[in-house]
Each structure stands twice: as C-alpha cells, then as structure tokens.
Amino acid sequence: MNGVEPTSSSTEQWPELSSLCASFLEHTPLAMATVEGGDHRVRYVNPAFCELTGKGREELIGRPFAEILPAKDSCLELVDRVYRTGEPENRIEPDCSAPDSLYWSYTIWPVRGADERPVGIMLQVTETTKFHQRSAEMSEALMLGVVHQHELTEAAETLNAQLQIEITERKRAELALQGAHAKLQVSADNLENTVVERTARLLISIQELESVSYSIAHDMRAPLRAMQGFATILEQECHDKIGARGRDYLRRISDAATRMDQLIQDILNFSHMAHGELPLRPVNTHSLVRGIVEAYPDLWPASADIEIQGTLLPALGNETALGQCVANLLGNAVKFVAPGVKPRVRVWAEQTDHCVRLFFQDNGIGISRRGQEKIFGIFQRLRADYKGTGIGLAIVKKAMERMGGKVDVESEVGQGSTFRLELQRADLKERD
Amino acid sequence: MPKKPILYAEDDKEDAYFMDRAFNQAGLAHELIIVPNGEQVQEYLTGTGKFTERDRYPLPCLVLLDLNMPALSGLEVLKWIRTYPAVSTIPVVVLTSSNHASDIHRAYAQGVNAYLLKPAHPEKLVDVLKTINAFWLGLNQPPPDPNRFVSE
Numbered sequence: 001m002n003g004v005e006p007t008s009s010s011t012e013q014w015p016e017l018s019s020l021c022a023s024f025l026e027h028t029p030l031a032m033a034t035v036e037g038g039d040h041r042v043r044y045v046n047p048a049f050c051e052l053t054g055k056g057r058e059e060l061i062g063r064p065f066a067e068i069l070p071a072k073d074s075c076l077e078l079v080d081r082v083y084r085t086g087e088p089e090n091r092i093e094p095d096c097s098a099p100d101s102l103y104w105s106y107t108i109w110p111v112r113g114a115d116e117r118p119v120g121i122m123l124q125v126t127e128t129t130k131f132h133q134r135s136a137e138m139s140e141a142l143m144l145g146v147v148h149q150h151e152l153t154e155a156a157e158t159l160n161a162q163l164q165i166e167i168t169e170r171k172r173a174e175l176a177l178q179g180a181h182a183k184l185q186v187s188a189d190n191l192e193n194t195v196v197e198r199t200a201r202l203l204i205s206i207q208e209l210e211s212v213s214y215s216i217a218h219d220m221r222a223p224l225r226a227m228q229g230f231a232t233i234l235e236q237e238c239h240d241k242i243g244a245r246g247r248d249y250l251r252r253i254s255d256a257a258t259r260m261d262q263l264i265q266d267i268l269n270f271s272h273m274a275h276g277e278l279p280l281r282p283v284n285t286h287s288l289v290r291g292i293v294e295a296y297p298d299l300w301p302a303s304a305d306i307e308i309q310g311t312l313l314p315a316l317g318n319e320t321a322l323g324q325c326v327a328n329l330l331g332n333a334v335k336f337v338a339p340g341v342k343p344r345v346r347v348w349a350e351q352t353d354h355c356v357r358l359f360f361q362d363n364g365i366g367i368s369r370r371g372q373e374k375i376f377g378i379f380q381r382l383r384a385d386y387k388g389t390g391i392g393l394a395i396v397k398k399a400m401e402r403m404g405g406k407v408d409v410e411s412e413v414g415q416g417s418t419f420r421l422e423l424q425r426a427d428l429k430e431r432d
Numbered sequence: 433m434p435k436k437p438i439l440y441a442e443d444d445k446e447d448a449y450f451m452d453r454a455f456n457q458a459g460l461a462h463e464l465i466i467v468p469n470g471e472q473v474q475e476y477l478t479g480t481g482k483f484t485e486r487d488r489y490p491l492p493c494l495v496l497l498d499l500n501m502p503a504l505s506g507l508e509v510l511k512w513i514r515t516y517p518a519v520s521t522i523p524v525v526v527l528t529s530s531n532h533a534s535d536i537h538r539a540y541a542q543g544v545n546a547y548l549l550k551p552a553h554p555e556k557l558v559d560v561l562k563t564i565n566a567f568w569l570g571l572n573q574p575p576p577d578p579n580r581f582v583s584e
Contacts, residue, residue, distance in 0.1 A: 215500075219500075221529050222444050222446065222447065222529065223446070225446070225447065225450075225529075225550065225552065225553075225554055226446035226447075226450075226554075228552070228553055228554060229446065229450045229553070229554030229555070230446075232553065232554065232555045233453070233555075236555075258552070261552060
C-alpha cells in the first residue's frame with residue numbers, strides 16, 4: 001500500500017469498528033430499522049426512525065413490522081422478498097394516506113447469519129417527498145412549458161401566416177384601389193374630354209343649324225320672290241287677256257308666296273330667339289315702344305288707336321328681342337278685332353320690387369280659356385279667318401324666357417285681351 | 433363718251449331677270465351688265481376672260497353685289513376689289529336677301545359703301561334702282577381714277 005499510513009496518535013483515538021457502527025446508527029439522520037425472522041419482528045430502531053414514525057423505541061421493539069407500517073403499504077412485500085432472496089432492493093413508494101403526495105424511498109438489504117442465509121433485514125427509509133415532487137413538478141412544468149412553447153410557436157406561426165395573408169390582401173387591395181383610382185381619374189378625364197368634345201360638337205351643330213337656317217332663308221325666299229314677281233308681271237302685261245278669274249288666280253299665287261315668305265321669316269326669328277345670342281342690357285322701354293309705334297305705321301291699320309299711358313319704366317332685356325315681342329303683341333292687338341271695330345290699344349307699365357311689367361290691353365275678340373293655354377305654342381292658330389303663321393306668340397314666349405322674364409295673358413271671349421310682359425328691373429342690375 | 437356701266441353680280445336667274453326688267457322700267461342712262469358669279473366680276477374688272485375689250489366693257493361706276501353666290505361669295509369679291517389697286521375705290525353696294533347682322537357687319541368691315549335688302553316684291557326693284565341712281569350716280573361724288581394717285 002502506497003497510501004499515507006494513519007499516524008499512531010490518530011489510531012489510538014479512533015474507536016473500534018463495532019462502536020463506530022453503533023454510534024453511526026444512533027446519530028445518523030437516516031431512519032433505519034432491523035427486523036428479524038420470517039414475521040419481521042422489530043429488533044432495532046434508531047432515533048431517526050423513531051422520529052420519522054413519531055413513536056418511542058419501546059413501542060416499536062418486538063412488534064411485527066407489518067403492524068407499524070401504514071395500511072396497504074407495499075413495503076412489507078418488499079421486506080418479504082429481500083428476506084427470501086437475500087437480494088437488496090430499492091423502492092420509492094407514494095404515501096396514499098398522506099394529505100400531500102408523499103414519497104418514501106426504501107433501501108432494504110439482508111442481515112445474514114453464520115450460514116450466509118438471511119436471518120433478518122436492515123431497512124433504511126427516507127422521505128423523498130419535496131425533492132421528488134419538485135422535480136416532478138418541474139418536469140411537468142418543463143413539459144407544459146415545452147408544450148406551451150410549441151403551442152405558442154404554432155399560434156405564432158398561424159398568426160404569422162394570417163398576417164402574411166392579410167398583408168398580401170392589403171397590398172392587393174391597395175393595388176386595386178390605386179387601379180380604381182387611376183381608372184376613376186381616366187374616367188373623369190374622359191368625361192371632361194367628352195363634355196368638351198360634345199360642347200364643341202354642339203356649338204358646331206348650332207352653327208351648322210344657323211348656317212342651314214340662313215341658307216334656307218336665302219334659297220327658299222328667292223323662288224318665292226320669283227313667284228310673286230312673275231305673278232305681278234303677268235298681271236301687268238296680260239291684264240286684259242287673262243280676265244278677272246285669271247287675275248284672281250294670280251292674286252292667290254302671290255298671296256300664297258307672301259304667306260310662305262312670312263312663315264320662313266317667322267321660323268328664322270323663332271330659331272334666332274331660341275338659339276341666338278341675346279345679351280341683356282338696360283332697355284328704355286318707353287322709347288322702344290314709342291319708336292315701334294311711330295316708325296312702322298304700315299304695321300297698324302290707319303284707324304288703329306295705340307296709346308302709351310304714363311312713362312314706361314326701363315327694364316333689363318335685349319332691345320332687338322324685346323322690340324320683336326312688342327311688335328308682335330301690338331300687331332296681334334290691332335289685328336284680332338271684330339270686323340268693323342276700330343282697334344284701341346293701351347300700353348302701360350308697373351313696377352314691383354324686382355320686376356317691370358308692360359301691359360298691352362286691346363279691345364279685340366278675346367281668347368277662350370282653352371285658347372289661352374295654346375296660343376304660346378309654335379304653329380298654334382285659333383282662328384282661320386285671321387291671317388298669321390301661328391309663330392308670333394311662340395317667338396314672344398321664347399324671347400321672354402331667354403331674357404329671364406315671362407309673358408302671360410288675361411282675356412275673355414268678346415272682352416278683349418291684356419298681355420303682360422315681365423322683365424327684371426334695369427336699376428337692380430346696375431346696383432350689382 | 434358713254435356713261436360708265438353698272439356691274440351687277442347675281443347667280444339667281446329670276447332675280448337677274450327682275451333686275452334687268454326693273455332697270456329698263458326705271459329708264460336709267462347707264463348700261464346694266466349682269467354677270468352670274470364672282471369670278472366674272474374679277475375677269476370684268478381686270479379685263480380678262482371674255483372682257484378683254486375695254487372699249488366694249490369699260491370699268492363700271494358702281495358694282496352691285498349679291499352676297500350668296502357659289503364658289504366666290506359676294507364678301508370675297510368685295511374683299512378682292514378693295515385690295516386690287518386699279519379698282520379698289522369703286523363704290524360697291526350689296527343687294528341681298530340676308531339681313532343677318534353678321535353679314536351686314538362683315539360687309540361694312542370689308543369696306544362696302546351701302547347694304548341694301550332685296551325687296552320682298554320684285555316690282556319694288558324699280559324704286560330701289562331709282563334711289564341708287566339718284567344717290568350714288570347723282571348726288572354722290574364718284575372716286576377719281578385711281579391711276580392718278582398710284583405714286584402716293
């Protein structure tokens with residue numbers, strides 16, 4: 001042996017092995033007991049065992065081990081086996097009787113007699129509760145943690161996937177929105193272009209229409225002049241040859257041509273009132289009406305009495321268009337009288353807060369209520385026995401509308417008629 | 433020396449006929465030469481085409497213009513007359529059935545001397561011609577020969 005030899009002094013103090021064993025048994029914190037024979041009678045218990053079982057040594061010695069074990073403890077079976085086989089055993093047992101889950105760790109080995117056969121067994125018990133439980137708990141917690149982590153990972157992956165989908169969706173939506181926006185912009189641009197184009201086309205159409213009207217006016221009136229002219233020449237040069245009947249025919253040809261000419265002029269006037277430009281300015285209605293009465297005596301029968309009462313008030317309008325309206329109304333007023341009646345026309349004006357009203361009152365044949373509803377329509381004629389194209393009042397209505405005013409009538413059959421033109425006051429416009 | 437003629441451009445045969453008849457009835461001392469389009473006005477005034485003989489076709493004292501003619505319109509003829517030095521000062525009177533403000537404005541803007549509407553009844557042409565004669569060929573002082581002022 002190369003090891004360090006114990007010093008002689010220490011050898012002297014070190015107790016004998018048997019007393020060392022006895023001291024170890026008495027002072028160890030490990031609970032230990034010895035049982036003897038097949039019925040496992042307790043032969044020895046150390047103080048740690050007494051403390052563990054909560055019983056005194058005198059209560060335990062000599063009693064069968066089975067009696068001091070908790071009920072149904074499988075330890076006894078183990079003790080039996082070790083006694084029979086002589087093989088040491090280890091076992092950890094749960095204590096079912098304990099309120100908390102307790103564990104007992106048993107280490108059991110045989111005590112051999114002279115013939116090496118077991119005569120009893122030595123038993124050491126340790127309460128492994130806390131450590132084992134905690135380890136189990138920790139292991140469980142760890143397991144749970146792993147499971148939890150797995151779940152969390154899965155949840156996170158699911159969320160991630162959803163988020164990815166959402167992001168993709170959102171990007172798609174954003175793109176779609178951008179696309180829609182672009183389309184909308186294109187549509188708006190197209191619409192604007194379309195409006196501009198159509199407006200331009202419409203203006204061209206109106207211009208074309210006016211140019212067509214113009215051509216019609218010129219080209220249609222030329223043959224009418226020819227008809228009138230040749231009828232006149234024929235009447236002059238062949239007066240005697242064609243006789244009274246022939247001259248009547250010629251007069252009818254000439255009259256028809258004249259009516260046609262008037263119709264064309266009226267349609268052109270109406271077209272102009274409907275589409276032409278009518279810039280509005282303050283109009284001195286008094287001088288306008290007086291001017292028309294005085295400047296065109298041919299328009300009124302010599303017997304007609306047209307009287308302007310008071311001073312007519314200025315109004316906002318288009319002088320040419322308003323002049324046409326006044327001429328048409330005065331023309332009607334002196335025309336539609338009963339045969340033999342001297343036409344009498346009164347013209348006056350009234351003013352309200354916003355407008356000027358011109359009144360044209362006549363002593364004519366009057367207009368029925370149903371007739372009043374129709375007379376402002378184009379080509380509407382109520383009486384075949386009075387000449388006319390049925391356009392005059394339609395021109396008045398259109399012109400008044402274009403000037404921001406209106407025309408209406410009060411009448412009874414046989415009681416004459418009063419036409420009223422309403423326009424904005426000229427002084428209001430100047431104040432703006 | 434015979435009086436200078438009146439040159440009348442009119443594409444409508446009937447209107448030309450009425451004018452010719454009215455001219456004879458009015459008994460004017462001038463000759464009336466009627467051409468059917470604007471091109472012949474140019475040929476007449478420049479002495480080209482069938483109007484090369486200046487003795488037979490002397491420069492007119494007055495040009496009567498219809499406005500609405502095919503190809504070269506009355507307004508185009510008027511514009512040409514006013515820019516062609518040898519004839520630019522000749523009095524030009526429009527005689528038309530158009531009372532459109534735009535036509536009247538353009539005619540004056542191109543330097544027309546008068547703007548007359550064709551009477552609705554052709555027999556009234558006699559009065560129109562007598563008035564034209566009294567004013568433009570009577571009262572009115574005609575422009576001197578422009579060649580005298582070429583250097584100015």
